[in-house]
Amino acid sequence: MKVSFLDLKRQQAEIKEKLLTTTSNIIEEGWYIGGKHVTQFEHAFSGYLKAENCISCANGTDALELILKGFGIGKGDEVIVPSFTWVSDAEVVHAVGARPVFADIPMDSYCISGETIANLITSKTKAIIVVHLYGIPCHMDPIINLGKEYGIKVIEDCAQAHGASYMGKKVGTIGDAAAFSFYPTKNLGALGDGGAIITNDATLAQTVRLLKDHGQKARDEHVAIGENSRLDALQAAVLSLKLSYLDQWNDERRRLAQIYLSGMNKLDMKLPDNGIDRVFHLFVIQTALRNQLRKYLSEHGIETAIHYPVPIHKIEAYQVSEVLPNSERAAGEVLSLPLYPGMEDAEVEYILDHVKAFMSTGK
Ligand SMILES: Cc1ncc(COP(=O)(O)O)c(C=O)c1O
Known part of the structure; x- marks a missing residue:
């Protein structure tokens, strides 16, 4: 797929x-x-x-x-x-x-x-x-x-x-x-x-x-x-x-996110905070194995993205001397998975299965 x-x-x-x-x-x-x-x-x-x-x-x-x-x-x-x-x-x-x-x-x-x-x-x-x-x-x-x-x-x-x-x-x-x-x-x-x-x-x-x-x-x-x-x-x-469709589309994003979340909560990764009345613009997970996971998903036909690979203080044009360890770590570990109204449940489940397969074997 x-x-x-x-x-x-x-x-x-x-x-x-x-x-x-x-x-x-x-x-x-x-x-x-x-x-x-x-x-x-x-x-x-x-x-x-x-x-x-x-x-x-x-x-x-x-x-x-x-x-x-x-x-x-x-x-x-x-x-x-x-x-x-x-x-x-x-x-x-x-x-x-x-x-x-x-x-x-x-x-x-x-x-x-x-x-x-x-x-x-x-x-x-x-x-x-x-x-x-x-x-x-x-x-x-x-x-x-x-x-x-x-x-x-x-x-x-x-x-x-x-x-x-x-x-x-x-x-x-x-x-x-x-x-x-x-x-x-x-x-x-x-x-x-x-x-x-x-x-x-x-x-x-x-x-x-x-x-x-x-x-x-x-x-x-x-x-x-x-x-x-x-x-x-x-x-x-x-x-x-x-x-006039915003709330309905936000609910659909939440529903799709819930499919991901329900299958991911036992995996060794940081999941998007689910406590407050958030919306899902992006579904972002965080793992030290980000680059390997991204490659594995890509080999199985799954496109992902990174928001954002370089924190602004590390962009050459902006470079400043601050050290911001959490921002730097997040930039190296976050991965955005597909999530949008119109996605099929089967697509989310396919992605979830591959994330689970990778995380359980550490491939
Ligand atoms: C967090 C954030 N701030 C500002 C902007 C800028 O919006 P625009 O692309 O409409 O200028 C974006 C858009 O990508 C964004 O994600």
Whole structure:
């Protein structure tokens, strides 16, 4: 059997007719940038999260950068970011002229914590970017408390956690602001790029709305130096349609993950944390035999991926002198197995059988 790591066509198949109607309507309407579909999606997404403001933009990286700019973070400032994450989280800090300070992850989690952050705070720290990696919500209370104590903004990166909750609140509504990506592979993905900023801070909402539209308050009234970061009408309409399937697709991801988990709990490997109301963006396992296991699975037709093989502080362009043992170890040991709505149970079972076979013989 051959199992691909991801097959977006299968997930889309269920709503293909609706997608075609949506796309065809937009073409007929002849209004491709801004307009009612963008506004409707912003309202629908903030309503889903129970947040006051949703400001759409071109992608998740822009969303993070716009938040930093909106809070006035720049030269001379420090922002605490995880090293074990997608590179955008550090990239945007450099983009605004500030310095990323890399935090390690705790041994038993993939999310930075109050403990791994506390001793990195200095008088220059202006923000902490928290990433709900793989769909696992970070333990936010201690981080929010640190933010309050030191007057530091807490920014949630929710690119991998659409629909996850922490203590009964959707992630993205817990910190001062949040960034979402709608990259096609995400749990809520467009048919292209897309992103959004979520915040209950009215001043930030107003500022990022200006900044993402060339600093315009109204047509040709430029009151700030901005940029161009737009979600187009087509992507907005597609996202509104797909938003109505998000919970159902998240449940399907959980169900498939449960098949993996039920067969893996006796194996000598670290399994994704299952305690909180997480979603499964990725199904990640951790073992010191990662490279050998990956090769074995590949020989049996199973595609896997690694999120992420190099922690950001070890990327040549970013290299800094910090030693972050848990991030470095995770980067050498994590393996993402296929998991997406549209996968057959038989495919998950085939993968599970091969993981079990490899782990029990240590081949
Ligand atoms: C954790 C995380 N942050 C930020 C991003 C950036 O999102 P985008 O690709 O939409 O710019 C991604 C996307 O891969 C991500 O996984």
